[in-house]
Amino acid sequence: MTKIAPSILSADFAKLGQEIKEVVDGGADYIHIDVMDGHFVPNITIGPLIVDAVRPVTDLPLDVHLMIENAEQYVEAFAKAGADIITVHQEANVHLHRTIQLIKSHGVKAGVVINPATPSETIKPILQDVDLVLLMTVNPGFGGQSFIESVVPKIQQISQWRKELGLSFEIEIDGGVNKDTARTCVEAGADVLVAGSAVFNKEDRKAAIDAIKNAY
Numbered sequence: 001m002t003k004i005a006p007s008i009l010s011a012d013f014a015k016l017g018q019e020i021k022e023v024v025d026g027g028a029d030y031i032h033i034d035v036m037d038g039h040f041v042p043n044i045t046i047g048p049l050i051v052d053a054v055r056p057v058t059d060l061p062l063d064v065h066l067m068i069e070n071a072e073q074y075v076e077a078f079a080k081a082g083a084d085i086i087t088v089h090q091e092a093n094v095h096l097h098r099t100i101q102l103i104k105s106h107g108v109k110a111g112v113v114i115n116p117a118t119p120s121e122t123i124k125p126i127l128q129d130v131d132l133v134l135l136m137t138v139n140p141g142f143g144g145q146s147f148i149e150s151v152v153p154k155i156q157q158i159s160q161w162r163k164e165l166g167l168s169f170e171i172e173i174d175g176g177v178n179k180d181t182a183r184t185c186v187e188a189g190a191d192v193l194v195a196g197s198a199v200f201n202k203e204d205r206k207a208a209i210d211a212i213k214n215a216y
């Protein structure tokens with residue numbers, strides 16, 4: 001069963017707890033939290049303080065997507081705040097293997113992320129060490145962008161390598177996922193779909209989640 005991870009980037013932050021409860025009740029599997037630093041991406045969003053604040057709201061896994069430089073400096077704070085999964089960008093982590101091991105040392109699942117223009121080959125050496133691979137289908141930084149179709153062959157490639165290497169990491173897709181693009185992702189091998197605007201920009205969150213789930 002493919003999982004849905006609503007991204008709180010498109011939620012109303014003035015009532016974040018209530019917003020999260022609505023997607024939990026609506027059938028969400030993970031809560032996706034987009035952390036941006038204004039350096040790696042041209043936007044600033046959430047820090048460990050907010051992760052700590054939402055931790056008591058739900059028992060669902062908190063899936064923390066770090067779009068930041070110097071991620072290793074902040075891993076401990078996000079782990080202590082209650083992250084269950086921490087993903088870091090290949091493009092922003094020169095010592096990627098070290099950062100992945102650091103995340104795991106805190107008892108948190110570790111994932112690697114690549115941007116749409118980054119080739120899959122750049123993460124092949126780390127596949128055996130990760131719990132999750134996140135493929136961006138938009139350029140990171142903002143919600144509400146259009147799905148970049150040319151990433152689909154990378155989903156197929158990562159799925160094929162997972163099979164050939166006998167690995168069991170999850171494949172997550174992030175950016176422009178909605179009821180029209182979900183099926184392509186799932187057919188290519190996705191296990192987890194992040195959806196921000198397609199869920200939080202709709203009045204009825206359960207109906208929005210169901211519409212995505214019913215599309216594949």
Ligand SMILES: O=C(CO)[C@H](O)[C@H](O)COP(=O)(O)O
Pocket residue numbers: 007009010032034065067138139140141142143144145174175176177194195196197198
């Ligand atoms: O990482 C992200 C942006 O960098 C977000 O998770 C993503 O864009 C979700 O928003 P939407 O579903 O509206 O595209």
Ligand SMILES: [Co+2]
Pocket residue numbers: 007032033034065174194
């Ligand atoms: Co994200």
